[in-house]
Amino acid sequence: MRAPGVAVLAFDGISPFHLAVPSLVWGPEAPTGDLEPWPITVAAPEPGRLRTTAGYAIDVTAGLDALDTADIVVVPWWSHPESPAPSAVSAALRAAHERGALVVGLCLGVFVVADAGILDGRAATTHWRWADTFRRRFPLVRLQPEELYVDEGDVVTGAGATAGIDTCLHLLAGRAGQAAANRVARRIVAAPHRPGGQAQFIELPVPVPDEDPLTAVLAWIQSRLDSPHSIDELAARAHMSRSTFTRAFRARTGTTVHHWLVAQRLARARHLLETTTLGIDTIATRSGFGTPARLREHFATALGTTPTRYRTEFPAGPPERRRIST
Incomplete structure (x- = not known):
């Protein structure tokens, strides 16, 4: 199966960090033989030279028509949370979503996704600092600012800055498997699995x-x-x-002991399913679920599948032979 094509929408005044996150996790930075990179196109409402918050400019040659064929459309940034996105951008996002593309909003880019009406009646997150502004502008969206990311199936939203990495790793795990996401996380020196419900920020600095x-x-x-x-x-x-x-x-x-434990045990079970040929009974024991029935119950609740079906989709094998499927 081919790797999904990605269109990343850039605006004048874009943050280079936010723009780079999708490519960092999904793109050609992956070492040779790790995973097949996802083709990524940067697009702009008006192609040409865009200013960045870092003081240098970037040249973007693709326009909104890049969204017409993309499997995943990412909006990583928006510099005007108080103002609506251009109507042409909203129309392009709606059209992409209606034809089946996954729409991803990161940080203040979630405002742009909400402007398109895609989030009405759904849950979402964004940068905690702009939560009040978001609620005022989009009362039909169930904002959850404490979340790192919220996955609604065909639309995914992530919180500020490094939570964009968590969001992209989460999406990679869903398409290429947890082991693949763990390898990428190790390469970029990021946490391999932070549940979406983990708090956006910690009250105190982490001690030694x-x-x-x-x-x-x-x-x-x-x-x-x-x-x-x-x-x-x-x-x-x-x-x-x-x-x-x-x-x-x-x-x-940002969560309870029980929910944290379940998330860690699910990650362990997924890793064992992908990288070993151990039986389901053994995996249930080693991951802490105890019985295959409890393992199946948690897989169904969290992932909407069974351990056996998950293993079929992400079979064990050498990393260099694994391909990303849609």
């Missing part, structure tokens, strides 16, 4: 691991995902009361 009991507990859990864990046990290991531990855990991860 040796001096931070919560960091040590998180690492300890990840090395023992196949074992049961109670909040009381984990709180005692962190030398905290149960209530203090649960508050600190949510502040650090």
Whole structure:
């Protein structure tokens, strides 16, 4: 199967970092023999030279017609969150979405996607700093500013800055498998799996691991995902009361102990399904779900599939022989 074609929409005054994120995760930066790069075209409402926030200009030769054939359309940035996007851009996004393209809004680019009406009645996220502005402009959208990314199937939104990397890794995992996303994350030195529900920002800077009991507990859990864990046990290991531990855990991860554990165990199960020929019983045990029935239940809830079907779609094999499919 061919790799999906991607169109990334750029505007005058674009942030080079945001513009580069899709290519960083999906594009030709991948080392030879890793994964087949996704073809990426940068397009602009009016092709030509665009200014950037970094003080230099870029030349964009493609126009909005690049959205006509793209499998994925990404809007990574918008410099005017108080103002509507150009009507031609909204029309092009609606047309792409209606013919079946996946539309992705990152950071303030979510405002542009919302201007096209694609998010009406749906959940979405954007940069937390502009949450009030977004709610005022788009009351029909269920904004979830605490989320890193929100996947609605045919439209995906990501929060600010580095959350765009999380969003693109999430989409890569959905099409090429978790192991492929993990390899790319390792290449770009990024976290391989941050659930969409993880908080956009941490209340306090992350302390040095040796001096931070919560960091040590998180690492300890990840090395023992196949074992049961109670909040009381984990709180005692962190030398905290149960209530203090649960508050600190949510502040650090943006979610509960239970939901974090399920996300980590799903990631472990997906990795084992993709990279080994272990039986489903063994994978259920090693990932901490205990029984195949519980593993299937969580796969159905989180991924809408079964472990067996997932393994068929992402079979084990040498990384250089894996191809990205749509």
